Amino acid sequence: MFYRLSGVHHASYMSDSRLYKIPADRNLALFFLALGLAAPFLFGSLYLNSYVLPWLVWTAAALGLNMVTGWAGQLHLGYAAVMAVGAYSAVHAAKFGVPWEFALLIGGISASVIGSLFAFAALRVKGLYLALTTLAMQFVMDWVLTHSPTISGGSHASLQAPTFALLGQKITSDTGLYYVAFGWCLLVTIFMLNLRRTGLGRALVAVREKDYAAAVLGVNSFYYKFVAFATSSFIGGVSGAILVATFFFLAAPEQFSVAVSIQALAMIIVGGLGSIIGTYFGVALILLMPSIVNGIVAGGASTLGLKLNVESLAHIPNAVYGALIIIILMIEPLGLGKLYGNIRDYLILWPFDQLKK
Amino acid sequence: MQSIGRPLFLALLAAGLMSVPAEAADPEPFRIGVCYDLSKAYTFATPQVSQAALDLADLVNLKGGIDGAPVKVIVRDHGNEPQRGVECYEQLKREGVFVFDTLSTPVSMAILPRAMKDQRILMQSLVGRGDAVDGTVFKWVYPVGPTYWGQAANDIAYIKQLHDGNLSGVKVGFVYFDYPFGQEPIEILKTLSEKEGFELILYPVPLPGNDQAGVWSKVRRDKPDHIISWMLAGAHVVAAKEMKRNGIPIEKYISVNWLNEVDIANIGAEAAKGIKRGTNVVGGQNVALYKEIMAEIYDKGKGNGPVEKTRDVLYNTGLAMYSIVFEAARKAVAIHGHPITAESYKAGLEKIENYDASGLMAPITVTADDHGGGGRTRIEMWDGKTWVPQTDWLASYQNIVWQVVKASSSRFKGN
Numbered sequence: 001m002f003y004r005l006s007g008v009h010h011a012s013y014m015s016d017s018r019l020y021k022i023p024a025d026r027n028l029a030l031f032f033l034a035l036g037l038a039a040p041f042l043f044g045s046l047y048l049n050s051y052v053l054p055w056l057v058w059t060a061a062a063l064g065l066n067m068v069t070g071w072a073g074q075l076h077l078g079y080a081a082v083m084a085v086g087a088y089s090a091v092h093a094a095k096f097g098v099p100w101e102f103a104l105l106i107g108g109i110s111a112s113v114i115g116s117l118f119a120f121a122a123l124r125v126k127g128l129y130l131a132l133t134t135l136a137m138q139f140v141m142d143w144v145l146t147h148s149p150t151i152s153g154g155s156h157a158s159l160q161a162p163t164f165a166l167l168g169q170k171i172t173s174d175t176g177l178y179y180v181a182f183g184w185c186l187l188v189t190i191f192m193l194n195l196r197r198t199g200l201g202r203a204l205v206a207v208r209e210k211d212y213a214a215a216v217l218g219v220n221s222f223y224y225k226f227v228a229f230a231t232s233s234f235i236g237g238v239s240g241a242i243l244v245a246t247f248f249f250l251a252a253p254e255q256f257s258v259a260v261s262i263q264a265l266a267m268i269i270v271g272g273l274g275s276i277i278g279t280y281f282g283v284a285l286i287l288l289m290p291s292i293v294n295g296i297v298a299g300g301a302s303t304l305g306l307k308l309n310v311e312s313l314a315h316i317p318n319a320v321y322g323a324l325i326i327i328i329l330m331i332e333p334l335g336l337g338k339l340y341g342n343i344r345d346y347l348i349l350w351p352f353d354q355l356k357k
Numbered sequence: 358m359q360s361i362g363r364p365l366f367l368a369l370l371a372a373g374l375m376s377v378p379a380e381a382a383d384p385e386p387f388r389i390g391v392c393y394d395l396s397k398a399y400t401f402a403t404p405q406v407s408q409a410a411l412d413l414a415d416l417v418n419l420k421g422g423i424d425g426a427p428v429k430v431i432v433r434d435h436g437n438e439p440q441r442g443v444e445c446y447e448q449l450k451r452e453g454v455f456v457f458d459t460l461s462t463p464v465s466m467a468i469l470p471r472a473m474k475d476q477r478i479l480m481q482s483l484v485g486r487g488d489a490v491d492g493t494v495f496k497w498v499y500p501v502g503p504t505y506w507g508q509a510a511n512d513i514a515y516i517k518q519l520h521d522g523n524l525s526g527v528k529v530g531f532v533y534f535d536y537p538f539g540q541e542p543i544e545i546l547k548t549l550s551e552k553e554g555f556e557l558i559l560y561p562v563p564l565p566g567n568d569q570a571g572v573w574s575k576v577r578r579d580k581p582d583h584i585i586s587w588m589l590a591g592a593h594v595v596a597a598k599e600m601k602r603n604g605i606p607i608e609k610y611i612s613v614n615w616l617n618e619v620d621i622a623n624i625g626a627e628a629a630k631g632i633k634r635g636t637n638v639v640g641g642q643n644v645a646l647y648k649e650i651m652a653e654i655y656d657k658g659k660g661n662g663p664v665e666k667t668r669d670v671l672y673n674t675g676l677a678m679y680s681i682v683f684e685a686a687r688k689a690v691a692i693h694g695h696p697i698t699a700e701s702y703k704a705g706l707e708k709i710e711n712y713d714a715s716g717l718m719a720p721i722t723v724t725a726d727d728h729g730g731g732g733r734t735r736i737e738m739w740d741g742k743t744w745v746p747q748t749d750w751l752a753s754y755q756n757i758v759w760q761v762v763k764a765s766s767s768r769f770k771g772n
Contacts, residue, residue, distance in 0.1 A: 046451050050444040146536040154768055155492045156486040157537040248439060249470035252464035253537070255439055291441050294434060309662055310407050313435035314395035 003348045017197045022348070030343035033181075036182050040175040049174045051288055056178075056185040057243045059283045062267045063188050063276065070203065070274035073208030076129065078118070079236055079264045080142035084256035086237020087244045088110035088151055091161045091251050100165050104241050111237020112230045120227035123222060127321040138258050145253040158252045164245040177246040184242050188235055192252070192276050195318030204228055205274075270325055271335050278337015285336065289324065293317040376706055384426035384695040387686050390454040391430055392445035392468075394437035394461045401590040402615065402671045403460055404662070407432050409675025411661035412650050417683050419653055420697075424690045426697070428683060435459075437465035450477060455699040456682065460484055462538065472497050478706070482678045483614065487541065488765035490729030492707075497699075499706055499728045501681050501721060505613070507732035507758045508635045509542035509585065512611050513549050514753035515635075515736045516583050525554035530581035532572060532588065532596065535561035539587040545761055546585075549754065566592030573599035590620065593640065597624040597632070607632050611736065618669045621739055630741045637734045638668040638677040638718040641745030645715045646680065647673065670744065673717065680714035681721070681730075719750040732758065758762045 005026040010016040020026035036056075040048055065079045090107030094100055123134040145152045152160030164171045164180065171177055195201040203224045206214035211221035244251045263286055271282020294317040301308050308316075330338040391410055393403045407430075414430045422428055431449060435441040441632040442464030443510045443559070446457060457472065458480040459465045465485030472479040479498045481489065487504035489495040503511070517524050519524050531546055533539030543559065558579050566588055573596070576584065584605075586596060600607055608631035616634045634640075642648075647667070655664050666672060689697045689705025697705075706723050709730070713720040721730030733750040 044451075046447055050447040054440055070584075146540070152537075154765055156466075156488065156541070156765070158486060160470070160769060247443070250466060250469055252436075252439070252463060252466045255467075287440065290436060290438075291444050298433075309412070309664075310432045310434075311395055311404050313432075314436075317434070318396050318436075 002350070004347065008348070019193060019197065033186070037184070040178055045174045048178050053178050053181045054243070054247055055284055055287060056181045057239055057247060058264075058287050059280050060181075060185040060188040061236055061239035061243070062264055062271070062279045062283050063192050064232040064239060065264050065270075066268045066274065066276075066279050067192065067195070067204075067235070068228045068232035070268055070272075071195070071204040071208060072124075072225055073204075074225055074228065075131040075265075076134045076229075076232070077258075077261055077265065078136070078138035078141070079232075080256040080258070080260035081138040082115045082143065082233045082236040083240030083243070083260075084141055084251075084253075085114045085233075085240070087110050087240035087251050087256065088145075088159065090236075090241030091244060093150075094162045094245075099165070099168070100245065104238050104245075107241035108234040108238040111240070113236040115233025115236070116226060116230040119226055123225050123229070135258070135261075138261050142253065142257060145256075152253060153242070153251070158250050158316070160250045161244050161248075171246075180246050183244060184238065185337055188239075189276060200224070200227065266325075269335060270328060272337025273335065275335065275337025275341070277340055278335050281336035281340065285325070285328070290317060290321050293320050293324075299316050374764070377715035384424070385697075386427045386429045387423050387683075388429045388452075388454050388456075389682055389696055390432060390446070390457045391432045392435050392442055392449070392457060392459050393432060393465065394464070395432075395434040397437040399437060399461050400421070401617070401619065402674075405617075405666050405669045405671040406460060406675030406678065408660075408662040408666055409672045410679045411668075412654055413646075413676055413679045413683065415654055415659065416650055419668050423683065423686045423697075425693070426686075426690070426695060428686070433463070435464055437463060438463050439463050443471065444468050446471060450475060456480060456702060458482075458678070458682075461650050469495075469498060478699060479645045480678070480682060480704055482681075483674070486765075486769075488762045488769065490727060490732070491762050491766040492724070492726045492728040493766075494730065494770045497703070499723070501706075501723060501728065501730045501736045502637050502678070503614075503635075503719075503732045504758070504762070505538075505541045505587070505727060505731070506545045506722060506735050506761055507752065507755075508613065508637075509587075510544050510549060510754040510758050511732075511734045511751045512635050512736070513546070513555075514552065514751050515611070515748050516555075517553065518748065519583075526554040527583070528558060528579065528581040529555050530558045530560055530576055530579065530584040531771040532562060532569075532576070532584055532586045534566060534588050534592070536721070538589075542585075542587060545754075545758065552757070562588060562592065566595060569595050569599050573603045573605070576600075577603040577605060582609070583611060586610060589615050590615070591623070593620045594623040597629065601628070611635065614674070614734070615671075617671045620681055626739075626741055629739050631738060633736050633738045633747065634670075634744075635734045636670070636737050636744075638670070638673045639716065639746075640673060640737050642668060643743075644673065644676075646676055646717050646748055650676075669690075677714060677718040678715060681709065681712070684712055685723075 003022060005022060008021050039052055039080055043052060061083060065076060068074050069074050074105045086107035089110040090103045118137045122130050125133060146157060171180060203219045206219050207221045207224050214221050221306040248255060267282040267286045268279055270285055272278030297317045301313065327338060378711045390689040391407060391421055393407055395403050410430045414428045417428050435445050438494060442459060446468045456478045459468060459722050465481045468479060476497055481498060481500045482502040483502060489498040489500045490504055516529060519653045520527055546557050558581055560576060562569055562572055597607060607629065610632050612634040614634060614636050619631045654660055685702060685706040686697055688708040689701040692704055692708065693701035707725050709721060709723045711720045711722055719733035723730045733752045735750050736747040738747050
């Protein structure tokens with residue numbers, strides 16, 4: 001009824017490899033694209049600048065992580081370190097006088113190089129051992145940042161980013177910065193959407209499911225894991241640079257600490273491994289929910305006239321937030337993306353769901 | 358007092374009740390945005406400091422506010438996440454708040470570029486980048502109180518006093534958290550060691566400071582005469598335990614200002630006898646402002662938290678920080694009248710001269726150039742019951758400290 005078809009039936013390979021299998025999905029994507037473009041006119045600058053913008057940049061970053069963890073199946077616990085490499089190299093390049101377009105590229109490439117350097121060492125091991133090796137990368141990066149004032153920007157370890165500019169045009173307005181984040185997130189999303197229907201994407205999935213089996217089929221699993229690490233590091237590096245350029249305006253080690261790595265992993269696990277729309281949901285939940293719940297609890301307490309002590313007001317939202325994650329994963333272990341998928345699949349057939357798919 | 362106090366109180370109460378419909382006639386409330394980490398890394402200090410802020414605001418309001426304008430402290434949690442700190446700042450900024458405090462270095466760092474651009478006041482006593490005391494570069498940032506550099510220099514001045522002005526041949530150990538917070542004083546200590554001729558030995562402690570066994574056995578071998586410690590919370594307790602194990606007297610230990618009664622209790626009030634800390638506020642409860650708050654607020658059961666939490670030197674630190682905040686508001690009204698704006702508040706801050714909140718803290722004088730207020734600290738010793746001052750308020754080696762400040766702030770200006 002909502003989707004005007006009853007199940008998805010392909011009659012040709014072409015139809016199977018379309019980007020959107022059903023028109024409703026495409027329309028929804030177009031609707032969100034339009035919403036994203038119109039956002040500066042729809043939302044107040046507070047929401048645009050401190051909710052939507054970081055949400056989009058983090059979504060781009062998390063999509064990169066999802067590529068290596070969700071698609072290629074390689075657990076990565078050092079993603080924030082990769083983002084840090086990108087951010088610091090881009091800012092240093094920009095300070096050196098390199099235009100920001102190239103600075104971002106330099107950030108992406110250096111993150112890619114360092115990320116895949118570790119991948120060489122890491123890919124000789126699997127599973128939890130790989131996770132620990134990537135975690136080591138995180139700690140190495142933390143150590144380098146706190147012990148080399150030249151990189152981290154002096155004894156306070158804060159590196160001021162030059163004003164962001166594209167094509168020689170300085171971008172300082174909320175709207176301008178928002179479009180930069182939106183543009184980057186859109187690029188990464190389009191890349192990830194298309195990844196699913198390319199040989200590379202299928203090879204990554206094959207490696208994820210069973211790398212021996214993939215090797216038997218002629219898929220060089222080491223090569224594809226390596227490609228996954230390099231590409232996701234590139235995305236992470238550029239996202240880290242954009243995060244600093246459009247949101248923080250300076251780079252500090254705490255912005256890329258081990259806690260942030262865990263958060264990034266939580267984003268894609270709660271969102272759903274290998275799910276693009278799920279990544280959007282997951283990032284929203286992990287990144288924005290704490291302060292939203294905070295606001296709700298504070299507002300609720302004041303309307304009910306409860307005089308709570310400031311500490312309880314800070315801890316109740318944390319408990320609610322934790323419970324929310326557990327409840328979501330109990331309802332649907334495959335994450336928010338799958339939850340959305342279930343609703344969609346149900347509605348495709350509704351109200352004729354007694355007729356089998 | 359009793360006979361005047363009661364009618365006055367009733368009059369104020371009546372005024373308060375009537376003020377609801379007649380709000381337009383009253384001056385705008387003076388609000389301060391307190392974006393604190395109440396749930397993660399800074400919880401060893403934030404509950405006491407925010408309680409102090411709320412109590413002090415209540416006291417100011419009881420006395421008629423700031424020339425009639427009530428004060429309002431808005432406390433929000435940001436969980437020490439820069440992203441949430443920015444959000445707190447952006448939200449309160451839109452609600453018209455122009456004075457902010459974060460008490461968290463990462464969040465302070467994240468807000469600083471925005472505050473500078475938006476021309477809002479960022480108070481960052483004891484946290485954030487120390488070179489922000491340079492008012493010529495950081496026009497909107499006020500780290501009123503000592504920088505870690507100044508504090509370390511004053512510690513050395515104290516040691517120099519102990520050795521009758523001659524530090525040659527003296528060994529000073531520096532035990533610090535091996536990340537920017539702990540590394541900050543190294544530069545100044547190295548400069549001073551060259552100037553004064555004492556031997557500086559560095560002992561980095563890996564975070565979170567639970568394991569210091571290796572560090573303290575090295576200290577035992579080197580036998581430094583004094584140990585300056587730049588650590589936080591539980592790490593002091595671990596250090597005290599390791600010192601005992603290695604037979605190093607606790608009297609040698611001079612802590613950064615972040616050592617409080619909770620740590621003392623964990624070390625053991627008796628065992629901690631002789632431990633020292635650098636500070637810019639008077640510790641203990643024998644303070645005029647503290648007694649006033651007890652009499653006016655806690656004795657009437659109106660405290661903003663448990664009374665036990667006020668018996669903590671970090672509560673006094675909070676009182677000191679917010680006494681300055683409200684004093685600047687008073688000065689701003691005195692100069693430019695109501696309503697207080699970011700500009701007039703800035704002018705008010707820079708009019709603060711020799712202000713010590715009736716003996717609560719080191720006297721400070723904020724100027725357009727020196728946003729730190731002079732950077733005076735002193736050394737206090739725990740005598741088993743309370744804190745006993747060991748020196749006067751010191752601001753030593755100011756030219757060396759300012760050299761470091763200028764070198765660092767000029768790098769920021771370079772952008």
